[in-house]
Amino acid sequence: MLTVGRAGYAWDVDDRGEQVPEPGSGADAGGLRLHGWRDGPILATSTLVLAAGFGQFGAVAALGDVAREFGEVADGPTLAEQAGLSGTALGVGLAIIRLASLGSLPLAGAADRLGRRRTMIACAVLGLGLTAAVAASPSYWWFVAIFALGRPLLSATNAVAEVTVAEHTHKDDRAWAVALVAAAFGVGAGLIALVRGVAGDAWGFRPVFLTVLVPLALVLLVARGVVEPDRFRALRASGARPLPVLGAVRRPHLGRLALLVVVVVAISAVTGPANSFLFVYAENVLGLPAAATAAMVVGAGASGLLGLLAGRWAADTVGRRLTGAAGLVGVAAFGVLTYSGSTPAVVAGYLLAVLAGSTFAPAVGAMHAELFPTSVRAAVAGWLVAFGVLGAVGGLVAFGAVADLGDRFGTAALVVFAPAALGAVAFAFLPETRGRELEETAA
16 A cells, blocks of 8 residues: 655555555655655544444443333433433443443553554454444343443544554644544444434344444454554664553653643543433433434534534644633533533533534644653553543542432533533643644653
């Protein structure tokens, strides 16, 4: 597969997915070659993320069907009667699934030792295979357990993919590439929600999860187009000894990681419950039909695209910090609106929250790659996923418990989401990385 990059050199790809210079092209095999955000390796990596997003969002998209199949829906005042399962049972189950993503820390960190390509492809294939197996679940807790096995593999795919495209690209293309990865995840997540919505209530959750076999086949099809970044190849060629995942991040980068952890925990405490309870709330509590929630997902696709474009522009124009802070505050505020109690509010709040979250993604995705050296970049991504999991788990458990106490999702949203907006303060203490190469900002 012949590619031509920014420098105009012609390169081929060997059987292991390594880039090698085409004979007579004038490219140095040891040189650093960067890609544009529309080049083949970026698109292939984004395809893996699309497939992972399809599998990873399945638990959320089909949660209402799962609750109806394994619980009992009745016309009563409590959340358990309206949803089929109690808010606590749903919250704990989703928290377990989220908590399983802690396993993505060693998996993502392995990419600093084994390579980005090998790690991504293996995690995507195994994760999607396990997710498809959810269709055989005999009970709610079996559903939780099986889905939890695949979750860390798909989370690691996403984390390493973001690192990979950041390392592949020039400073002018990095935010674009990160935005493309975020868009790919959103498309994948939206597709499974759309499949479930179009199929309607007659399908149930089992056929929905069997459709995960389609993106699994797609991963196998595009795997050859996924290549190692030259930045990682140069590090490996230098003979540098890989650091262990645990303890890999050391001074002076530990302080930067701590600040990013605050940001990630804050936004995850909102997006965890806001996304996970959406379909149960909209369909089982407010009574929206599956077709209506599918239409919301389609609208969110347009909203998310607009947010990614705005976030990419803002990240490269006004800076990573201000863009990330504004996105975090917006996600929290619109999350509260989503669960405030009416159909117009859930539609408007959801679309605006997607817009804000999509604005947040390119800035922070580029920033966390730019703040750390290549030797620990995947490990950092793993740590951020792990702390994001803890933030989401805390948010899910708190949201479910508060909702059960007052039988109101609106109160839970206000109590959990509003304080998370304070995490935006952490951006003030991080260095601005806009317009600089990785070799400059990661020192």
